[in-house]
Structure formats: C-alpha cells, structure tokens
Amino acid sequence: MRKIVSKKSDRDSIMKSIMEKAGAHTETKAMVFSLPVDSVVGLRSVTETEEE
Secondary structure, three states, X not given: OOOOOOOHHHHXXXXXXXXXXXXXXXXXXXXXXXXXOOOOOOOOOOOXXXXX
C-alpha cells in the first residue's frame, strides 16, 4: 500500500498516471482513491525552507 499526500491541483494527474501504469488492465491491478486531508502532524510542506 502506498500513500501520497499532494496538493489538490496535482491529484488528477497523479491518479491518472498511476492508473495508466498499474491500473486494472495491468498485472498489478492497482486501485487508486482520494481522500481529503485537512491537516497533518509530522510532515512539512516541500515549499517550507530548511531555516525553520
């Protein structure tokens, strides 16, 4: 199982790419779904600087 946290604007392209490469038509038969995330603990944004 893989978990990916991304910006909402990137969601569709990420999901489409996964399904094209590992979806139901492949040996992997991966399923992809999206859940909203309001907040997280222990993760930093990739846009935050290392100075913080």
